[in-house]
Amino acid sequence: MTASEAVLIYQDNLDVVSRALMDCDLPLMMRHIAVPNMMSTKDTEIVMSSPEELDIVMSDFRNQLLARGVETYERTCIEAAFVAGRDDMIAGRHKTATTGEDGVAVAEYLNHMVLMRIDGQWKGIWLQAIMDNTELQILSPDIAAAQAEARRMLNTLRR
Template identity: 65%
Template structure:
């Protein structure tokens, strides 16, 4: 296994175990804030610990409501970003195992992790699925941020 893939998988394993355990402090040890997450139909920027915790609690509640007993993410590929020994980009598959032994439909993700203060931290994640399929992103926060972007687009003050 390449060094990039080992680093990426270790981050996936740590965050997955913390999600199952509901240990939001442990999750924050492996995911940087601010953090950007997106699905094919939504995106969210978590700019504070409070916002991050809300998003993670909402996501875990969604998984538990569906019967989650395990949350597994497997690295499919990972590489150091060209010229950046402190940044790894990769792709992984997520599986949610339910109480009855079934699984939710697996989905793929793209993610970037970065070494920050000697720890590998997730800085960006894109789930290749609609947020309506599995609420990865808090609908209320995502909707409020989308509305703010729409307002900026209408007034012409958006710079991106």
């Protein structure tokens, strides 16, 4: 496996998931995103443990994009490579750009992502957007708050 193959696989995943997000096509998205799945921003993280949670998070994110006038949502691979010693895992970086009627709808931002080949299909298992969730609410605030409270309670119980 070569670095150029990793870039092609990574970009294909970006393209398919971006299209599925904007089309509200959960079945297509589920073929390219693993569940459970972890997503994070600088200030928030969530684990989506079911297709229903994935659907909620992606619907909330799509609604955020549409509310800001996003007409095109494009993600472009910057770099990707197979993880050392693993031909079933790719780590990479990409940028996300949007446009609307008046030009740029949301400022471009960077992301990190890990893909894993599961049952012969490349799926995203982890994504980190390099921005605060409060800037765009990539992650559903209600789910993020509930999971943060659950972690807080667990930490309290351990003491």
